[in-house]
Amino acid sequence: xDTPLRIAVCEDTLDDAEFLLKCISESAIPSDCRVFxxxxxxxxxxxxxxxxxxxxxxxxxNMQQGIDVAAKIREMDPVATLAFTTFSKGHALDxxxxxxxxxxxxxxRFEDVRDVLEHARNERNDAPTIQLxxxxxxxxxxxxxxxxxxQKNQIVxxxxxxxxxxxxxxxxLRDIEPLLPDYFFRCHHSYIANLNYVAELxxxxxxxxxxxxxxxxxxxxxLGKAIKAFEHRLFxxxxxxxxxxxx
Numbered sequence: 001x002d003t004p005l006r007i008a009v010c011e012d013t014l015d016d017a018e019f020l021l022k023c024i025s026e027s028a029i030p031s032d033c034r035v036f037x038x039x040x041x042x043x044x045x046x047x048x049x050x051x052x053x054x055x056x057x058x059x060x061x062n063m064q065q066g067i068d069v070a071a072k073i074r075e076m077d078p079v080a081t082l083a084f085t086t087f088s089k090g091h092a093l094d095x096x097x098x099x100x101x102x103x104x105x106x107x108x109r110f111e112d113v114r115d116v117l118e119h120a121r122n123e124r125n126d127a128p129t130i131q132l133x134x135x136x137x138x139x140x141x142x143x144x145x146x147x148x149x150x151q152k153n154q155i156v157x158x159x160x161x162x163x164x165x166x167x168x169x170x171x172x173l174r175d176i177e178p179l180l181p182d183y184f185f186r187c188h189h190s191y192i193a194n195l196n197y198v199a200e201l202x203x204x205x206x207x208x209x210x211x212x213x214x215x216x217x218x219x220x221x222x223l224g225k226a227i228k229a230f231e232h233r234l235f236x237x238x239x240x241x242x243x244x245x246x247x
Contacts, residue, residue, distance in 0.1 A: 004030040005052045005120055010042045010069070011035070011085065012060045016106060020055060020085065023113040029121060039069040048077040048161035049145045052120045055104075058086040067091065070098045075211070077161055078196075079144050081120040130179055132158075133169040141165065143181065148208075148216050149173060149192040159214065183236075185229045187218040195233040201226065 007024065011017035017035050024031055036042040039060050054073060058066035070082055083102040084095055095103050102116045129140040141158060150157040154170040177186050183195045193208050193216045200209045206223055208216040208230075218226045 002030050002121065003124075004032040005117060005124070006050060007031050007033045008042060008046075008051045008054045009033055009035045010037075010039060010054065010056045010060070010066070012037050012057060016057070016085070020108060020113065023108060023110045024117065026110060027114045027117050029114070029117045031117070039065045043069060043072060046073065046076065049079070049142075050162060051077075051080050052124055053081045053083065053116060055083050055085055055116075058084050058088060058091055067094050067098075070094075070100065074098050079142075079161070081116065081123065083116045128181060130176070132156075132167050132171070132176075134158075134165050134167060136168045139165075143184075143194075144196070147194055147197045147210050147212060147214070149176060149184075151190045159210075159212075183233055185226060187216060187222055187226050189219065191216045195230055196237070198230060198233075201230050203227070 009017055009020055011020065017037075021033060021035070024033060034045070036045065042054075056066045056070055060066060066084065066086075070084070073080070073082065078099070082098065082100045083104055084091065084100050085104045085106060085108055087106050089105065092103065094100075101119055102112060104112050104116075128143045130143055131138055131140050133139075134141070141160070145160045145162065147159045147161070150159065151173050155167045156171050156173060156176060158165040158167075173186070173190070173192055177184075177192060180192065184192050185195055186192050187208065193210070197211045198208045199211045201207075202209060203223065206218045206220065208218065208226075210216060
């Protein structure tokens with residue numbers, strides 16, 4: 001049985017919210033929905049990495065608030081599936097910039113809503129994970145939610161979109177490193193960085209600046225490889241983004 005999709009619906013019109021929930025229910029795809037009547041309440045509740053889908057009305061209280069909120073959400077969570085709901089056709093460029101999966105014109109169609117749900121379900125099911133003992137139980141952690149790993153004595157700390165996790169077992173980064181895809185880079189004996197979340201590389205201070213503001217150090221002998229790996233990943237991300245938009 002599928003784990004329910006965690007969905008946020010941000011609509012300030014009750015009829016629109018109820019119709020969207022009806023479409024979600026009739027899709028027969030298990031879901032757990034939360035409804036927000038304002039952008040402010042959505043942002044106050046928002047936890048990076050928690051929601052699989054966010055349906056967001058572009059115009060709230062007759063103002064173009066949805067675009068700004070989507071930008072803030074993307075800064076915190078680059079993975080969640082975003083879907084705009086709107087009466088306007090004039091925000092396609094904003095949708096492209098913010099990597100919005102779907103642009104649903106109101107009244108939304110059942111088929112379009114189901115497409116969003118199926119996409120999010122496939123993304124979640126296909127996402128690579130790592131299994132570690134966290135809080136004394138085995139947990140599968142999405143690799144796309146991890147900014148970096150940090151060795152602390154005999155345990156490993158996972159710095160994720162939604163917060164910090166600590167292993168309950170003695171484990172070394174050398175045991176974790178072979179399990180990771182190539183966009184993770186071992187830059188230091190105490191750190192493995194997810195290059196997807198590197199905001200910049202400071203060569204003078206020899207560190208990655210992560211998107212959440214943290215600093216991840218690079219050992220001197222790895223600086224050249226770090227530069228090449230970061231530049232290569234930037235190129236790959238641009239190419240992947242173009243490929244997604246063509247499909």
